[in-house]
Amino acid sequence: xxxxAELPYLRRCVELAAxxxxxxxxxxxxVLVGADGTVLAEDRNRVAGGDSTQHxxxxxxxxSASHLTPQERAAATVYTSGEHCPMCAAAHGWVGLGxxxxxxxxxxxxxxxxxxxxxxxxxxxxxxxxxxxHVTVEGPVPELTDEVRALHRRLHSAP
Ligand SMILES: [Zn+2]
Numbered sequence: 001x002x003x004x005a006e007l008p009y010l011r012r013c014v015e016l017a018a019x020x021x022x023x024x025x026x027x028x029x030x031v032l033v034g035a036d037g038t039v040l041a042e043d044r045n046r047v048a049g050g051d052s053t054q055h056x057x058x059x060x061x062x063x064s065a066s067h068l069t070p071q072e073r074a075a076a077t078v079y080t081s082g083e084h085c086p087m088c089a090a091a092h093g094w095v096g097l098g099x100x101x102x103x104x105x106x107x108x109x110x111x112x113x114x115x116x117x118x119x120x121x122x123x124x125x126x127x128x129x130x131x132x133x134h135v136t137v138e139g140p141v142p143e144l145t146d147e148v149r150a151l152h153r154r155l156h157s158a159p
Pocket of ligand 1: 055057058084085086088089
């Protein structure tokens with residue numbers, strides 16, 4: 001279960017996603033939190049420049065590999081506005097990060113994008129545990145799901 005004490009981290013993910021949208025990127029944001037509750041790193045999507053691998057979850061996995069010990073990584077939690085894609089789930093698994101909490105699932109996102117008529121992504125929307133089976137994963141978080149949905153609607157709705 002997601003503790004209400006964790007909601008501020010998830011709200012920050014939604015803020016970062018909104019920030020990405022504001023600057024013309026896709027609305028995704030993620031926060032890496034240490035075992036003691038300290039925010040260690042955060043990032044947002046940066047694919048607008050043309051590199052579609054610049055996802056925040058991937059960036060945090062790489063950051064953790066160069067800044068944290070294996071023990072610190074295993075004890076850390078990644079909060080994120082949307083469930084990791086297979087690339088990011090793989091990176092998370094390879095560097096040995098701990099728990100993941102996401103606001104919206106990939107299944108939800110795919111459904112929303114279909115409703116909006118957005119062409120299917122080039123990568124399958126697998127659940128995180130289909131890629132990284134030993135990671136503890138929690139979500140969706142209904143308290144914030146509508147906010148994330150609204151950001152994706154803003155990105156894809158015609159002005
Ligand atoms: Zn990703």
